[in-house]
Amino acid sequence: MSPSDDGTDFIVTKQRDPARRRAEIVRLSVVMAVFNEEATVAEAIDRVLGIDLGSSELELVIVEGNSDDRTREIVDGFGDDPRVRVIHESEPRGKGRAVRTGLEAVTGDVVLIQDGDLEYRVEDYPVLLGPIATGEASFVLGSRHADGVAMREFKGTRGVDRLMNLGHLGFTFLFNVVYRTRLKDPFTMYKVFRTECIEGLSFCANRFDFDWELVAKLVRRGHRPVEVPVYYESRGFESGKKVRFFRDPITWIVALVRFRFSKIPSPVDASVSL
16 A cells, blocks of 8 residues: 555555455454553553464554654554554544554555554454454444444543434434445444455545545445444543544535545455445
């Protein structure tokens, strides 16, 4: 994957031998974007490195966004582990941009996007990887609502959590209408996919609208995700939650339309194209 001249887009250019396309996972690349996560990032990294992947190799790509706290120092402490690659950003440019930087660096045949805040449970990796390892799917979402609609409580944000839950339902409905899907949680952090799914795609979103961009573009390419249930416990804004209550929903609405009609390169093996 390579950046464009202005540094705003990343395009996947890596090609793979079709003979290597198989159900088993050879190497899992975990992309972790972190910014001001000193309270949780060490435990998050330890949990990822402690996961038993059987015969599969693990690669952890950490993109650190020039934090104001000790996050960079903590992350650098894991740099001697051969499974870890740490990328330093010169300034915070948003989660989406950090994930894009991580995607540029991955070498595995399967990618998993992971946060460093412990809202999601790393122990759910076997559930997330199962459909890919068995050949059932090439794209998996770890759904907070796979077993039904669950209203989440955000710590220390009485009333705001209800608005955010209702907003989630509304945006999910809009996404399903616009992209002709039946997803319950398209905006989950846990996204897992074979690297070949994003070959030739360009990405431009810098904030949480990247969640929309990635799912929208893979769906339009014909990679309909399998949703599996995962554990989720949201933290509150006082604990570092970074979604902006008014700003980010605006970017989501723009993304909803923008990525529905943007040009998508045709994949080699996709059977559906919107």
